Each structure stands twice: as C-alpha cells, then as structure tokens.
Amino acid sequence: MRVIKNGMVLIGQEVLHRDILFDEEKIIQIDEHIQCEEAEVIDASGLTVLPGLVDVHVHLREPGYTQKETIHTGTLAAAHGGFTTIFCMPNVIPYPDDVETIKEYLHRIEKEAVVRVYPYACITTEEASKEVVDMKAIKENFCIRWFSDDGVGVATAEVMHEAMEKAKANDCMIVAHTEDMKYRKPGACVHDSQVNRDRGWLGIPSACESSQLIRDLALTQEVGNRYHACHISAKESVEALKAYKEKGADVTGEVTAHHLLLEDIDVEGPNWKMNPPLRAHEDRMALIRGLEDGSLDMIANDHAPHTEQEKNKPMNQAPFGIVSLETSFPLLYTEFVKKQERWTLGQLVYWMSEAPAKRFGIEGIGKIREGYRPDFVLVDLEHETTIDKTQFLSKGSNTPFNGWKVFGAIKETIVSSKTVWKG
Ligand SMILES: [Zn+2]
Known part of the structure; x- marks a missing residue:
C-alpha cells in the first residue's frame, strides 16, 4: 500500500488538502489525515495531485515506424506529460485490422508500455x-470497441455507412x-x-474537414451509432457538431492543445505543420467557445512524432504532425487557467481525464474517488519552467512550443499505484 500525503488534491471541481491511501487495485481512502503504518x-508537499490524464489520440508509430517513436518511448513521453491512459492510433505497419495482427500488436504493447494503452483497430x-x-x-x-482510420478520411459515404451499421450492431464507436x-x-x-x-504556401480549406464531418453526422444520425470526431479545427465543424447534438445524434468531438x-x-x-492545420x-x-458550451467534449493530443531529418524538409514536403504529450497540460494550464483565468483547474482536468x-467507456479512471484506479499525476503549479525539447522522452522533438515559459510541471506519474515517471 502507498499513501500520498501533504498534497492539495483535485476532487471534482475542488482543490482540497487531503491524503490518499491506495493499493495496486484501487483508491482505498481519501481523508484529511491518514495514518497507515x-x-x-x-x-x-507543495504539489497538486490530479487524476491521471487520459488521451484518446496518440501515434505510437510501432510497429512500422520505430525511427519516429516506439511503444516504449511514446508511453514514457505520456508518463512524462501526466498521461496514465492513452489510446493509440492504428496507422502503423502492419495495420491492426484483423485478429491475427491485433494479437501480435497487443503482445508488443503489453511488453513495452509503461502506461495503460488501449489500441484502436482500423475501420477499413x-x-x-x-x-x-x-x-x-x-x-x-480483444474487447476493442473503438475503430478509426486516423490519418485519412473514409472516402465514401457507402463504406462509412456500412462501418457505422457494423459499429452499431457490435456496440462499438467510430472515431x-x-x-x-x-x-x-x-x-x-x-x-x-x-x-x-502571401507566404507562398498552398492551403487546405476548412471544407476539407467540415464537408466530410457533415456527411458523417448525417449518416450517423440515420444509423444511430456512436461517433466521435477527431481533432476538430474549423469553426464550421464546431457548428455542425453543435447542430447534430441538438438533433440528438450520439456524437462527440475532440480538440487539440495546439x-x-x-x-x-x-x-x-x-x-507548425500538422493535419488538420492551424x-x-x-x-x-x-x-x-465550443469546448466551453459543450459543442466539443474533450481535449486530445494527436501526438505525432517524426524524425528531425523528415521535419527538416521544405514546408510542402515535410510530414504532418507535432509531438504534444509532454507539453499539452502545462501549456493549457498556463494559458487558460493561470494567465487568462478563463477555466478552472477542475474544468481543464475534466476535459483531459474524466x-x-x-x-x-473506461470505468474507474478519470477522477480521484474511493474505489477508482490509483492513477495520479503530481504537479507543481507554482514554478515557472521552460519547455526544452532536448528533455523530451519521446523520440520526436518536432514541437512549435520549444522555449515557451510554462507553469504546471509534472513531478511524478503513478499508474495502478506504480510510479512510472518521477522528475
Ligand atoms: Zn488524424
């Protein structure tokens, strides 16, 4: 058994002086003073205890692209960023799209991951x-209930409709x-x-994203399946999600820190090049505003590591994506909670965990409560640090935030009662 003492603990929307006693399975007791020999x-002392953060959009790159990231380095980066549960995207080689490949894939994850990992399977x-x-x-x-073709859009309404029908029949979600x-x-x-x-760069119109989202929303309304939209970037997409939520469609959307x-x-x-673009x-x-009014539901990272060599290419040839697991919490905390005082700590953490x-549909994680899993992140909210890409545990250092001054440094990350990272 372990006990976290002398910290300020985020419980729901409140930050309270509490001790937390837990074993490998669950949180046993939360109280003002716990004595347990x-x-x-x-x-x-001096730290704030948050529930372990949850990220539903991570690219671990293994198998297939281990020069960019591995399951081991990607999950270490997650731990370093305060994430205790992540979902990894299936655009790896071989694609996890049938029982045989997924069996092998889960084997690797079990061997290499330092945080809890739920893999997506492909839609097609x-x-x-x-x-x-x-x-x-x-x-x-495998109990995998989340299907995504992340990296690309599902090309036709016909195929997406079939996927949605299958998802509905099997109580799964299309992401x-x-x-x-x-x-x-x-x-x-x-x-x-x-x-x-004006800078001579060729653009990706917002309608590239929103037109297909609107197609999907119409289909999902017809079929009645669960649907989640990745990395929403355009205002038209926010409006569409809002409208279909009002119509009662079972849809949600995520937005990234960047x-x-x-x-x-x-x-x-x-x-600064990622897909969808800034x-x-x-x-x-x-x-x-979409996050605040419930049109959007959560924050995800879309952590997308690449090698420096790949990112050193000219703008139109470099691959899309940035690393974000190790920067998103401090960045968002600093900007929206500390500086703007627009969100409370509880609000931000809600969008990143619960x-x-x-x-x-993962039970027992996402908040600090008796009976829940002992997943915690200990954060120093008071001291300013500088984002330094040379300190990342990810293999990737492709970030636009290098040198930014932030509060909210992650000091220790605990998954299922085990410390997996400590600064
Ligand atoms: Zn994507």
Whole structure:
C-alpha cells in the first residue's frame, strides 16, 4: 500500500488538502489525515495531485515506424506529460485490422508500455476505404470497441455507412479523422488563408474537414451509432457538431492543445505543420467557445512524432504532425487557467481525464474517488519552467512550443499505484 500525503488534491471541481491511501487495485481512502503504518509515503508537499490524464489520440508509430517513436518511448513521453491512459492510433505497419495482427500488436504493447494503452483497430482494411473490418471478431477476441482510420478520411459515404451499421450492431464507436482526401491538393500544408497565400504556401480549406464531418453526422444520425470526431479545427465543424447534438445524434468531438493555442499567423515552419492545420483566429475562438458550451467534449493530443531529418524538409514536403504529450497540460494550464483565468483547474482536468474516460467507456479512471484506479499525476503549479525539447522522452522533438515559459510541471506519474515517471 502507498499513501500520498501533504498534497492539495483535485476532487471534482475542488482543490482540497487531503491524503490518499491506495493499493495496486484501487483508491482505498481519501481523508484529511491518514495514518497507515505499513503504507509507503509519497510526500506531495507543495504539489497538486490530479487524476491521471487520459488521451484518446496518440501515434505510437510501432510497429512500422520505430525511427519516429516506439511503444516504449511514446508511453514514457505520456508518463512524462501526466498521461496514465492513452489510446493509440492504428496507422502503423502492419495495420491492426484483423485478429491475427491485433494479437501480435497487443503482445508488443503489453511488453513495452509503461502506461495503460488501449489500441484502436482500423475501420477499413489497411485504412484503404474499401473493405470494412470484422468488428465483431475484433471485439469478441480483444474487447476493442473503438475503430478509426486516423490519418485519412473514409472516402465514401457507402463504406462509412456500412462501418457505422457494423459499429452499431457490435456496440462499438467510430472515431473519425474527417478529411476529403481528394479535395486536398498535393503539397497543401497549411490553412487556406490569405496570410498563408502571401507566404507562398498552398492551403487546405476548412471544407476539407467540415464537408466530410457533415456527411458523417448525417449518416450517423440515420444509423444511430456512436461517433466521435477527431481533432476538430474549423469553426464550421464546431457548428455542425453543435447542430447534430441538438438533433440528438450520439456524437462527440475532440480538440487539440495546439488548435486551442495557435493560429495560421503563428506558423514559422514544418514544426507548425500538422493535419488538420492551424486555422484562422475566428476558428480558434470557435474551438475555445465550443469546448466551453459543450459543442466539443474533450481535449486530445494527436501526438505525432517524426524524425528531425523528415521535419527538416521544405514546408510542402515535410510530414504532418507535432509531438504534444509532454507539453499539452502545462501549456493549457498556463494559458487558460493561470494567465487568462478563463477555466478552472477542475474544468481543464475534466476535459483531459474524466470526459474522455466516460465517452470511451473506461470505468474507474478519470477522477480521484474511493474505489477508482490509483492513477495520479503530481504537479507543481507554482514554478515557472521552460519547455526544452532536448528533455523530451519521446523520440520526436518536432514541437512549435520549444522555449515557451510554462507553469504546471509534472513531478511524478503513478499508474495502478506504480510510479512510472518521477522528475
Ligand atoms: Zn488524424
């Protein structure tokens, strides 16, 4: 048994002086002063104790792209960023799209991961938008209930409709990267706006995302399945989600830290290039308001590591994506809680833990409560530090936030009562 003593603990929306006693399975007791002789003491003096963060959108790159990241380094990065549960995207090689490959994939994860990992399976074989995978077999064998073709949009309404029917029949969720791949021009690398056109960069229109999202929302309304939209970036997408929620569709959406913090005007080079791109000021404001009014439901990272060599290419050739597991909590805490005082700590942490856990149906995680899993992150909210990409545990250092001054340094991360990272 272990006990966290002398810390301030986030319980619901309140930050209270509490001790927490737990064993490997669960939180046993939360009280003002806990005396337990046989428990190992973790001293949290000066620190705030949060529930372990949950991220439903991570690229671990293994198998297939281990030069970019591995299951081991990616989950270490998660621990370093305060994440105790992550969901990894299936655009790896071989694609986890049938029982055999997934068996092997889960084996690797079990061996290498230092935090809790739930893998997605593909919606279509090799994410090719042709053949919908055998969701029934995948769910029955491995309890995987989340399907995504992240990296690409499912090309046709016909295939997406079939996937939704299967998801509904098997009580699974479709998690969609919505993008009309044919509408995006080759070499397009940023948001399609005047400021980017002036810099000579080819743009990706907002409708690339929103048109396919609107298609999916219409389909999901018809079918009645559960649907979650990845990395919403455009104001039209926020409006569409809001409208379909009002119609009663079972839909949710996520937004990333970088889309909440940066705009097209901030782009300096390939480390600001991601898909979907950083859009205009009014889009960013719509994302913030969307999260606040419930049109959007949670914050996810879309951690997408690449090698420095790949990112050193010119803007139109460098791959899309940035690393974010190790920066998102301090960045969001600093900007929206500390500086702007726009959100409470409890609100931010809700969007990064309880909200995703609830929507993705993982019981017993996402908040600090007796009986819940002993997953914690100990944070120093008071001291300012500088983001230093050379200190990342991820193999990737492709971040636009290097050198930013932040509060909210992660000091210790505990998963199922075990310390998996300590600074
Ligand atoms: Zn994506």
